[in-house]
Amino acid sequence: MARIALIIGALAxxxxxxxxxxxxxxxxxxxxxxxxxxxxxxxxxxxxxxxxGQFDFGPQVFFAVGAYTxxxxxxxxxxxxxxxxxxxxxxAALICAVLTYxxxxxxxxxxxxxxxxxxMIAQPIGATWEYIGAAQGLFIPVKxxxxxxxxxxxxxxxxxxxxxxxxxxxxxxxxxxxxxMAWVERSKxxxxxxxxxxxxxxxxxxxxxxxxxxxxxRSITAAVFGAAGVxxxxxxxxxxxEQVLELNWSTLPIxxxxxxxxxxxxxxxxxxxxxxxxxQIMSTTLGTGPLAGRGIDLIVYGLIIVVIAAFRPxxxxxxxxxRWFGRRRSALA
Amino acid sequence: MTALLSVEASTKRFGGLLANRDVSLTMDPGExxxxxxxxxxxxxxxxxxxxxxxxxxxxxxxxxxxDITHTRPERICHAGVARTWQxxxxxxxxxALENVVCGALQRTNRIAEARARARELLEFTELRGKDDxxxxxxxxxxxxxxxxxxxxxxxPKLLLLDEAMSGLTPMETAAxxxxxxxxxAELKVTICVVEHVMEVVMPxxxxxxxxxxxxxxxxxxxxxxxxxxxxxxxxxxxxHAAR
Numbered sequence: 001m002a003r004i005a006l007i008i009g010a011l012a013x014x015x016x017x018x019x020x021x022x023x024x025x026x027x028x029x030x031x032x033x034x035x036x037x038x039x040x041x042x043x044x045x046x047x048x049x050x051x052x053g054q055f056d057f058g059p060q061v062f063f064a065v066g067a068y069t070x071x072x073x074x075x076x077x078x079x080x081x082x083x084x085x086x087x088x089x090x091x092a093a094l095i096c097a098v099l100t101y102x103x104x105x106x107x108x109x110x111x112x113x114x115x116x117x118x119x120m121i122a123q124p125i126g127a128t129w130e131y132i133g134a135a136q137g138l139f140i141p142v143k144x145x146x147x148x149x150x151x152x153x154x155x156x157x158x159x160x161x162x163x164x165x166x167x168x169x170x171x172x173x174x175x176x177x178x179x180x181m182a183w184v185e186r187s188k189x190x191x192x193x194x195x196x197x198x199x200x201x202x203x204x205x206x207x208x209x210x211x212x213x214x215x216x217x218r219s220i221t222a223a224v225f226g227a228a229g230v231x232x233x234x235x236x237x238x239x240x241x242e243q244v245l246e247l248n249w250s251t252l253p254i255x256x257x258x259x260x261x262x263x264x265x266x267x268x269x270x271x272x273x274x275x276x277x278x279x280q281i282m283s284t285t286l287g288t289g290p291l292a293g294r295g296i297d298l299i300v301y302g303l304i305i306v307v308i309a310a311f312r313p314x315x316x317x318x319x320x321x322x323r324w325f326g327r328r329r330s331a332l333a
Numbered sequence: 334m335t336a337l338l339s340v341e342a343s344t345k346r347f348g349g350l351l352a353n354r355d356v357s358l359t360m361d362p363g364e365x366x367x368x369x370x371x372x373x374x375x376x377x378x379x380x381x382x383x384x385x386x387x388x389x390x391x392x393x394x395x396x397x398x399x400d401i402t403h404t405r406p407e408r409i410c411h412a413g414v415a416r417t418w419q420x421x422x423x424x425x426x427x428x429a430l431e432n433v434v435c436g437a438l439q440r441t442n443r444i445a446e447a448r449a450r451a452r453e454l455l456e457f458t459e460l461r462g463k464d465d466x467x468x469x470x471x472x473x474x475x476x477x478x479x480x481x482x483x484x485x486x487x488x489p490k491l492l493l494l495d496e497a498m499s500g501l502t503p504m505e506t507a508a509x510x511x512x513x514x515x516x517x518a519e520l521k522v523t524i525c526v527v528e529h530v531m532e533v534v535m536p537x538x539x540x541x542x543x544x545x546x547x548x549x550x551x552x553x554x555x556x557x558x559x560x561x562x563x564x565x566x567x568x569x570x571x572x573h574a575a576r
Contacts, residue, residue, distance in 0.1 A: 188438050195435045198424035202480075205384065205422075206487050207410035207439035263426075 001325060017167045026163035033163065033235070035276045036170035037228055040177045041253035042260070042268025044224025047181070049254065050263035051190060052217035053197025055108075058115035059225045060249035061122045062092040066226025067233035067244045068126075071138045081155035085230045092226025093219040100218045104211040107200070119245065126241030137240025140233060155234045166235050173231055177224055178269070184220065185265050193217050194263070225249075252276070259308050261315025270317055278304060335398070337362045337523050338383065338414075338491055343392035345378050345547075352378040353389070354547045360491065365517055366525045367538030367555070371567060374544040376527045377419060380493050384416045385409040397490060410439065415489035417480040419496045419527075425469030429460060429479055432468050436486030447486075454482040457519075458512060474505040481512065485520065492516065494526045498533050506530065510537055535559065543567070 017029045041063070048056045069091045070084035079087070103114045127135045142158055145151040148165070151158065157165030184190050192213045195203040200210050233239045252275070253268065260271025282297035312319060336359035345353040352375045360366050368376050381387040383394060385406035394402045401409050415436075424432050433451035434444070441447055455461055458478040463471065468479060477497055484492060498509045510533055516522050528534045534541060535555040543551040543558060545567040551558055558564055 186444065188442055188444070191431065191435050191438055191444075194427055194431075195424050198426055199422045201386065201406075202418065202422035202424065202483075203435070204386075204406040205410060205416055205418075206436040206483060207407045208435070209405075209407045 001322075013171055017164050021161075021164050026160075029163035029167045031277055031280045033167045033170045034280070035272050036167075036174040037232060038252050038256055038276050039269045039272035040170070040174045040228050041225060041249065042256040042272055043174075043177050043181045043265075044221045044228070045250070045253045046257050046263065046265075046268050047184065047193065047224075048214075048218045048221040050257060050267065051185070051193035051197060052214055053194075053263075054214055054217070055112040056115045056218060056221065057112055057250055057254075058117075058119035058122075059221055059253075060245055060247065061119050062096055062222035062225040063229040063232070063249045064122065064126060064239075064241070064244040065092040065095055065222075066229030067239045068132050068138070068229075069226070070230040071140055071233050071239045072132065074140060075138055080153070081230060081234045082153065085155075085227055088230045089223040089226040092229070093223040096222030097215050097219045100215050101211070104214045123241060123245055126245055133240070135241060137238055137243070140237045140239070142237060155231070166231075170231060173227060177227075178265075182265055189213070189216065189220075197263075252279075255305055257315075259305060259315060261317030264315065264317050267315050267317050271315070274316070275305070336360060336395075337397060339395045340379070340383065341393040341395070343379070343382055343389040343394060345375075345382060345387060345389050351547045353382065353544075355392070356544070356547070356549050357392075358542050358549065358552060360523055360525060362490075362523055363517075363521070364523055365513070365537060365539050367534035367541040368525055368527045368544065369529070369531070369534055369541060370544035373546075375547040376544055377495060378547075379544070380416060380495050380525075380527060383409075384414055384493060410487055410489075413488075413490035414493065415484035415487045415491075416493040417477065417484055417495055417497055419499070421473065421476040421480055423468035423471070423476045423479050423483075425467065427468060428465050429455060429468055429471065429475075430464040432479055433482045433486050436483040439487040450486060451482075454485055457485075457515070458482040459508070474501050474509070477501070477509070478512065481516070485516065485522070489522060491523045491525065494524065496527055496529065499529055506533060513537060 016032055020026065020028050045056065045059055048054050066088040069088035070081060073079035073084040073087060074081065099118055103111060106114055126132070132138065142156055143154070145154065145156060145158070148161065151165060155169060192203070192208050195208055196210050196213055204210050229244060232244070236243065256271030256275050257268040258271070259275060260269065261267030279301050282301045286300060287297040308316065338360040340356060340358050342355045342357050343353055344351070344355055356379060368379070370376050378387065382389050385401065385404050385408070388403050393400060396409070396412055396414060399412060401412060424435065430448070430451050433454050434447045437447035437450040452464070455464060458481055460475060460478055460482065463475065468476065471479060481494070481497065494513065497513070498506045501509060513524060513526065514537070517524055526534065526537065538555055540553065541555050541558045542549060543564050550563045550567060551561045
């Protein structure tokens with residue numbers, strides 16, 4: 001049952017932009033791009049927030065680190081995006097490890113506040129550091145590409161296939177993240193993260209170094225955010241502080257994770273698939289016309305989230321899907 | 334025979350309260366030691382110091398030839414000390430099997446191997462058939478067994494049981510005593526039990542250590558302990574002493 005759902009989902013994800021491409025409505029391809037970027041971020045946040053149970057409200061710092069690293073590598077050294085991407089992810093993870101180690105002395109609300117504090121410190125640094133372009137940021141020049149293959153290899157799509165190209169790039173990175181997270185969940189790391197979440201003292205008593213594993217968890221989160229930052233930078237063709245350090249880069253994935261099912265592998269995926277299109281549809285329907293500019297779309301969007309959170313605080317994935325749709329227990333749950 | 338554990342003049346102070354004062358004791362390999370004393374006598378504080386959750390202000394703790402006075406809990410576990418908790422601390426949202434797998438991963442990185450070991454230990458602690466139940470949904474008696482299974486999964490040389498039998502029905506208590514005996518006999522683990530229930534400690538322990546107001550007041554065989562003046566005074570009050 002779960003396997004069938006997975007195959008249908010994968011097919012839908014691959015085929016989705018093709019009719020849109022023929023039709024010429026690239027907007028919905030971009031919505032798909034945003035769904036996968038946010039699903040990927042949610043998968044990343046789920047490691048520290050869901051499995052390790054540490055509320056991190058500042059992962060957007062590492063989104064920015066990734067975006068800046070890849071942009072700098074490209075602008076200053078001519079390093080292509082795909083090569084820059086693993087470097088950027090590694091840099092994000094490394095910086096995160098150094099910043100997070102002292103924070104792991106803190107617990108609960110204090111840990112959460114400290115992650116916000118680091119984000120607040122990052123903003124003036126991003127806005128004033130000349131080397132990374134300060135408030136103006138960095139622009140990523142588009143080099144003319146002869147064909148689709150070279151565009152794909154350099155992660156620089158342009159023209160009528162731009163939205164399509166970035167859609168598939170996001171899908172590929174999302175799929176890679178999903179695969180890695182599925183492995184993490186079943187590995188020693190996954191067990192140790194959840195042990196720390198459920199009871200830190202008891203975890204230490206059976207030999208788990210809680211500080212070390214919290215640092216590892218958040219660094220995995222940071223690597224995913226860093227990689228997504230690279231994708232976003234090459235999509236937006238620019239990196240500037242207000243854009244990559246925007247709070248939405250953490251709130252949207254966190255909301256998606258909570259709505260879908262926190263601490264479950266597929267939770268952030270389901271959440272992103274539901275929430276991101278709703279927010280886009282709301283802003284294109286309620287956000288335009290006579291009601292434009294009054295924030296009605298945001299109010300309705302917020303209400304939808306509140307309703308889901310109130311009726312199913314453990315997330316939509318925790319609903320008894322297996323009882324409704326199949327005899328065997330769903331692998332999704 | 335060299336002692337497996339030796340606590341040397343351990344003192345732990347919380348503000349004005351002396352929780353442990355100059356407490357010294359040894360545990361030899363293969364012993365079952367009962368640690369008793371009235372409420373607030375400092376038994377759990379001593380456990381916390383041995384297992385690394387607290388560090389003595391003065392004094393020294395040596396385990397298996399290593400000074401562990403200021404070692405962190407996870408390193409002490411690695412050295413071979415495992416403990417359970419007075420108030421159970423199971424990983425509530427994980428299944429019973431996963432709880433024990435977490436312990437087994439201390440000695441292996443292979444999940445399959447850890448699972449196999451965890452299944453054996455659930456069997457050993459008579460929790461078979463409850464593998465997939467979330468730990469939070471188990472009964473108190475089962476949670477206590479699960480904690481023991483999880484602790485055993487780390488392959489300890491010394492097992493510290495903090496009131497593993499309190500809050501259990503007489504039948505559950507009898508089963509728990511049998512389990513402790515089997516751990517001692519079959520797994521060759523040295524065991525220290527903190528317990529309130531005298532009927533449990535006395536027949537189970539080879540030796541009993543008594544704490545009162547943070548001070549060790551007696552250390553000897555169960556037979557000697559029940560006749561000890563100071564122990565009777567601590568438990569029953571001045572009036573009953575020296576009868």
